[in-house]
Amino acid sequence: PHYYLETDIDMSATQAWLEAENLKRSIRERLLPVVPLIKATALALAKVPMLNGFWLDDELQAQEAINIGFAIALRTGGLVTPALFNVDCKSVDEIMADLSDLIRRTRAGRLRSSELTDATVTLTSLGDMGVRKVYGVIYPPQVALVGVGGITERPWAIDGMLTVRPTVTITMAADHRATDGRTGAAFLKAVTDALAHPEEL
Numbered sequence: 720p721h722y723y724l725e726t727d728i729d730m731s732a733t734q735a736w737l738e739a740e741n742l743k744r745s746i747r748e749r750l751l752p753v754v755p756l757i758k759a760t761a762l763a764l765a766k767v768p769m770l771n772g773f774w775l776d777d778e779l780q781a782q783e784a785i786n787i788g789f790a791i792a793l794r795t796g797g798l799v800t801p802a803l804f805n806v807d808c809k810s811v812d813e814i815m816a817d818l819s820d821l822i823r824r825t826r827a828g829r830l831r832s833s834e835l836t837d838a839t840v841t842l843t844s845l846g847d848m849g850v851r852k853v854y855g856v857i858y859p860p861q862v863a864l865v866g867v868g869g870i871t872e873r874p875w876a877i878d879g880m881l882t883v884r885p886t887v888t889i890t891m892a893a894d895h896r897a898t899d900g901r902t903g904a905a906f907l908k909a910v911t912d913a914l915a916h917p918e919e920l
Contacts, residue, residue: 736917761806763909773860788838802838
């Protein structure tokens with residue numbers, strides 16, 4: 720029983736921070752744009768923990784650890800969603816290192832069983848494919864899935880004036896048995912707030 724919410728987020732602050740950070744790094748150490756989005760998702764889940772857990776035995780079982788399943792496309796076709804563990808406790812550099820390692824091992828078929836079973840929420844990103852919005856389907860027994868579209872320049876109104884800003888659409892599919900739209904809205908607001916202050920990620 721899914722319900723869906725979406726919000727558009729001004730990514731100006733995050734993009735500027737990311738460019739400045741990547742100038743300090745070698746090419747191999749640079750951060751992908753999805754990394755601050757992963758960290759912001761984890762911080763938002765820490766504030767709205769009812770979306771981080773499982774629906775089991777007809778009740779919500781919220782989980783303390785925030786393990787984000789990240790959807791990875793296989794070269795042979797299909798998707799696998801192995802987990803990045805304890806994301807809220809890690810720096811963006813640690814998340815980038817974990818993500819690079821996870822993608823490499825996923826495509827080589829060398830995942831650990833815990834990485835395939837222990838994700839508490841899933842994040843899927845199709846921005847690199849030119850997709851603006853992603854409406855996902857929850858992976859049971861998880862109770863939420865976050866979808867990330869591409870970062871594109873769009874018209875944006877600020878104080879009554881129209882400008883152009885880099886913007887991303889974040890969507891959330893959630894299980895209505897476990898939470899309601901107000902909880903989902905609180906989560907999306909927490910993601911937005913986190914991305915407004917990327918230096919604190």
